Amino acid sequence: MKVLVTGAAGFIGMHTAARLLARGDEVVGLDNLNDYYDPRLKEARLARLAAQPGFRFVKMDVADRDGVNRLFAQEKFVRVVHLAAQAGVRYSITNPLAYVDSNLVGFANILEGCRHNGVEHLVYASSSSVYGGNTKMPFSEHDSVDHPVSLYAATKKANELMAHTYSHLYGLPSTGLRFFTVYGPWGRPDMALFLFVKAILEGRPIDVFNHGKMRRDFTYIDDIVEGVLRVLDRAAEPDAGFDADRPDPGRSRAPYRVFNIGNHSPVELLDFIAAIEDELGMKATKNLLPMQDGDVPATCADTAELDAWTGFQPATSVRDGVKRFVAWYRAYYGV
Numbered sequence: 001m002k003v004l005v006t007g008a009a010g011f012i013g014m015h016t017a018a019r020l021l022a023r024g025d026e027v028v029g030l031d032n033l034n035d036y037y038d039p040r041l042k043e044a045r046l047a048r049l050a051a052q053p054g055f056r057f058v059k060m061d062v063a064d065r066d067g068v069n070r071l072f073a074q075e076k077f078v079r080v081v082h083l084a085a086q087a088g089v090r091y092s093i094t095n096p097l098a099y100v101d102s103n104l105v106g107f108a109n110i111l112e113g114c115r116h117n118g119v120e121h122l123v124y125a126s127s128s129s130v131y132g133g134n135t136k137m138p139f140s141e142h143d144s145v146d147h148p149v150s151l152y153a154a155t156k157k158a159n160e161l162m163a164h165t166y167s168h169l170y171g172l173p174s175t176g177l178r179f180f181t182v183y184g185p186w187g188r189p190d191m192a193l194f195l196f197v198k199a200i201l202e203g204r205p206i207d208v209f210n211h212g213k214m215r216r217d218f219t220y221i222d223d224i225v226e227g228v229l230r231v232l233d234r235a236a237e238p239d240a241g242f243d244a245d246r247p248d249p250g251r252s253r254a255p256y257r258v259f260n261i262g263n264h265s266p267v268e269l270l271d272f273i274a275a276i277e278d279e280l281g282m283k284a285t286k287n288l289l290p291m292q293d294g295d296v297p298a299t300c301a302d303t304a305e306l307d308a309w310t311g312f313q314p315a316t317s318v319r320d321g322v323k324r325f326v327a328w329y330r331a332y333y334g335v
Helices: 011-022 039-050 065-075 096-116 151-170 192-201 221-232 269-280 304-310 318-333
Strands: 002-006 026-031 055-059 079-082 121-127 174-179 206-208 256-261 286-288
Touching: 002 011, 002 065, 011 026, 011 039, 011 079, 011 221, 026 039, 026 065, 039 055, 065 096, 079 096, 079 221, 096 121, 096 151, 121 151, 121 221, 151 174, 151 256, 174 221, 192 206, 192 269, 192 318, 206 269, 221 256, 221 304, 256 304, 269 318
Parallel strands: 002 026, 002 079, 026 055, 079 121, 121 174, 174 256, 206 286
Antiparallel strands: none
16 A cells, blocks of 8 residues: 655654555655754665665655645555654754744644545654653553643644544544654664763763663564554554543544554663663763753653554564664774
8 A cells, every 4th residue: 555654764753664565555655854863864765765676765744735735636645654854852942943844833734734635544653752741650641641841742642633623523543652762773862862972972061960860661662663563453443331420531432542662661760871871881970960941850641542453562672672782883884
């Protein structure tokens, strides 16, 4: 089938497109190749995809309304995996309008494209950040997510609300995936693992926020992609048992669902760093700092809903995942 993957030059986008191509799907990859981080890494990811049959790349910004409308009308995608977004919690504090353009305007354009062109299932990236100030662990899709602590998180919650509206009004099956701290080969240079490995190899100190006491549900990229594909292949359905008197945030009378995709095994940041040190055979010089604005002390995914829907739960250990990332980093950068 023909699938649109937005953000195809991104970390999760490249891996997702590669898996779709490997199973025989036709993939149109869309990306604007912005310079939020080194575009050369994005171009290298695209080169890997271009080597596979069935892939075509379109350079376009999802905020380009006319361009997105034309693309949907011409291509008639069967399914859409929408991963394009302005990423990063901290960048949203200094550059908020970039998130409005990409994550809100861009998402509205994707919804309109799906609505008017018979797309049978829209799967889109949400984020664990929607849980915001929640402290009950693990985070469940049945919990309220009305207290975001960054604009990035607010845009992801807005995406879920916008998708629900289109599911309700137009019968568009939509599924939001709340990703939990994704890492692995070809990862983003602004993420902790990439930053730590680069700095340690260069003999520079690493910035460790909240004095290393943060806990994160680190989720390996292959597990994320397996979850994406399994969800993509089972379109959201209305919940016949939905009770409007006691509405469940994770269900609806509309063909709408949200799922956590996380490892359900939080790791303290200092233990994560220890795994990196062991794999590199080098010790890090740690610059211990307080918590950053917009950050949260801990994340942990309840994955029972994902398991019930797809029969899958992420399970790659941090030790294995870090090992694979370090091997990729050394090979890619020749260090």
